[in-house]
Amino acid sequence: MKHLKNLDALATNLARLGVGLSFGVLIAAVLIQVVGRTAGNSPVWTEELTRFSLLFMVAFGAGLAFRSGDLVNVDVAIEWLPDRAARFLRFVAALVTVGLALFLLPHAARYVGIGAMQTSPALGIRMDFAHASIFLMLALLALFGLLRIFGMLFASEDGRPIKPEVD
Numbered sequence: 001m002k003h004l005k006n007l008d009a010l011a012t013n014l015a016r017l018g019v020g021l022s023f024g025v026l027i028a029a030v031l032i033q034v035v036g037r038t039a040g041n042s043p044v045w046t047e048e049l050t051r052f053s054l055l056f057m058v059a060f061g062a063g064l065a066f067r068s069g070d071l072v073n074v075d076v077a078i079e080w081l082p083d084r085a086a087r088f089l090r091f092v093a094a095l096v097t098v099g100l101a102l103f104l105l106p107h108a109a110r111y112v113g114i115g116a117m118q119t120s121p122a123l124g125i126r127m128d129f130a131h132a133s134i135f136l137m138l139a140l141l142a143l144f145g146l147l148r149i150f151g152m153l154f155a156s157e158d159g160r161p162i163k164p165e166v167d
Helices: 002-039 045-068 075-080 083-115 127-154
Strands: none
Touching: 002 045, 002 127, 045 127, 075 083, 083 127
8 A cells, every 4th residue: 555655645744844834924923923012013914824824733733633643532442442442443433534524525615715705804815715724624634534544444554543753
């Protein structure tokens, strides 16, 4: 399952890049805000940009958190079960996550469409950009859930979260 591992690596690296860029924008916006307040003239748009960057940081990070097991779950109970039962419950949890994300995706797309008719007050950008973060989050949750399911079905993985390597 070389293709599965390549897709997982690509999705993981792109999501990490998205989190990093969002976090960089967040840091820059907050720094501008703090310096502006200190100087006595704070730009209004920094608060809005901070909100947008937080939305995208969460959107990119949700799939990574699912992959690494950092989302809230009841893994303590699952780890006490025999391996076969624990593997089955992890599979069911991934199926439910993917099912819910895929169910919500069309509704998120509609939400994004509604944002096209609005603009943000300070930055003046179309709100479908901000609303797209919800669609992105659901799509990445579905993708990482599918990767876990396919890994369990075809690559003899046990469905345990993949912890990132520490360099």
